[in-house]
Amino acid sequence: RGDIDEAHGILAQMMNSLSHDAVDGSHVSPINSIELEIDTEVGEYSQGGHLKPNHITYTTLISAYCRAGMLHEAFAIYEVMVKGGIMPDEITYSSLINGLCKEGKLLEARNLLKKMQSVGVFPNQVTYTELIHALFKSGKAQEAYDLYDEMVRRGLVSDTVVFSVLIDGLCREGKLVEAREMFEKMPNLNLIRNHVTYTTLIHAYCKSGNIQDASMLLDEMEKEGLKANAVTYNALIDGLCKKSQINEVVEIFNKMRE
RNA sequence: AGAGAAA
Numbered sequence: 001r002g003d004i005d006e007a008h009g010i011l012a013q014m015m016n017s018l019s020h021d022a023v024d025g026s027h028v029s030p031i032n033s034i035e036l037e038i039d040t041e042v043g044e045y046s047q048g049g050h051l052k053p054n055h056i057t058y059t060t061l062i063s064a065y066c067r068a069g070m071l072h073e074a075f076a077i078y079e080v081m082v083k084g085g086i087m088p089d090e091i092t093y094s095s096l097i098n099g100l101c102k103e104g105k106l107l108e109a110r111n112l113l114k115k116m117q118s119v120g121v122f123p124n125q126v127t128y129t130e131l132i133h134a135l136f137k138s139g140k141a142q143e144a145y146d147l148y149d150e151m152v153r154r155g156l157v158s159d160t161v162v163f164s165v166l167i168d169g170l171c172r173e174g175k176l177v178e179a180r181e182m183f184e185k186m187p188n189l190n191l192i193r194n195h196v197t198y199t200t201l202i203h204a205y206c207k208s209g210n211i212q213d214a215s216m217l218l219d220e221m222e223k224e225g226l227k228a229n230a231v232t233y234n235a236l237i238d239g240l241c242k243k244s245q246i247n248e249v250v251e252i253f254n255k256m257r258e
Numbered sequence: 259a260g261a262g263a264a265a
Contacts, residue, residue: 059260066261094261101262129262164263200264234265 004064008077055081059092066099074099090116094127101134109134125151129162136169144169158189164197171204179204195221199232206239211248214239228256 058081065074074096081088093116100109109131113123128151135144148166152158163186170179183201186193198221205214214236218228233256240249 054259056260061260063261089260091261096261098261124261126262131262133263159262161263166263168264194263196264198264203264206265229264231265238265 004061004068004070004073007061007064008073053086055086055089055092058086059088059095062092063095066095066102069099069103071099071103071105088116088121090121090124090127093121093123094130097127098130101130104134104138106131106134106138106140123156125156125159125162128156129165132162132169133165136165136172141169141173158191160186160192160194160197163191164194164200167197168200168204171200174208176204176208176210193224195226195229195232198226199229199235202232203235206235209239209243211236211239211243211245230256 058077062074062077062081065071065077078088078092078096081092093112097109097112100106100112113127113131116123116127128147132144132147132151135141135147144166148162151162163182167179167182170176170182179201183193183197186197198217202214202217202221205211205217218232218236221228221232233252236252237249240246240252
């Protein structure tokens with residue numbers, strides 16, 4: 001977070017025209033109150049004030065704050081951005097929505113989804129995927145499916161990531177057969193199944209004690225030229241250990257090290 | 259040049 005604040009300092013340096021008052025203080029948490037003060041050291045190369053940050057500059061910083069769980073700061077930057085006449089785009093909103101989702105603020109995330117549309121910025125499949133993922137994670141499967149339907153109705157194209165999220169969501173509900181059906185449908189829809197897609201299903205099979213299907217998928221994924229990673233192997237090893245299949249664990253363990 | 263998924 002020290003680095004993010006330093007980045008923020010550089011942003012302040014670039015702008016130099018916006019005063020501290022431009023930040024809506026109510027969104028700034030007391031411990032992390034944002035000061036747009038000038039760092040003289042970075043000032044040497046950025047020649048303070050002559051470069052205008054664009055929507056990407058702002059979004060990069062907003063995204064960093066969101067990832068650090070510093071939502072107040074992220075929204076403060078968003079305010080500065082809007083007040084400075086820089087229009088946030090769907091990536092800016094997606095960054096904020098993802099930050100809200102990660103903090104469990106699903107209602108606020110959904111409100112922001114509405115808000116962005118009310119100002120003419122349209123969510124894309126990434127925006128929807130973030131919310132769908134968060135809904136599944138918090139056990140709201142039906143809302144997740146409904147949101148996916150909405151996404152499709154809007155003509156947004158499904159990609160590998162949304163499908164992986166849906167497969168994961170179905171698995172979490174114990175609907176392994178439906179999850180497998182989605183997985184099988186992907187190639188017909190010209191969707192690439194990557195190592196995450198495979199690992200999601202492998203993990204679900206292992207957790208349900210179905211080591212056989214898990215191993216078959218591992219073989220299939222390798223035939224597709226995909227490499228199993230530590231997450232894939234851990235899922236398998238965990239599944240095997242729980243069934244006390246120690247010989248198979250050793251086999252997988254050795255395969256990992258090849 | 260910036261946002262989303264699996265132990």
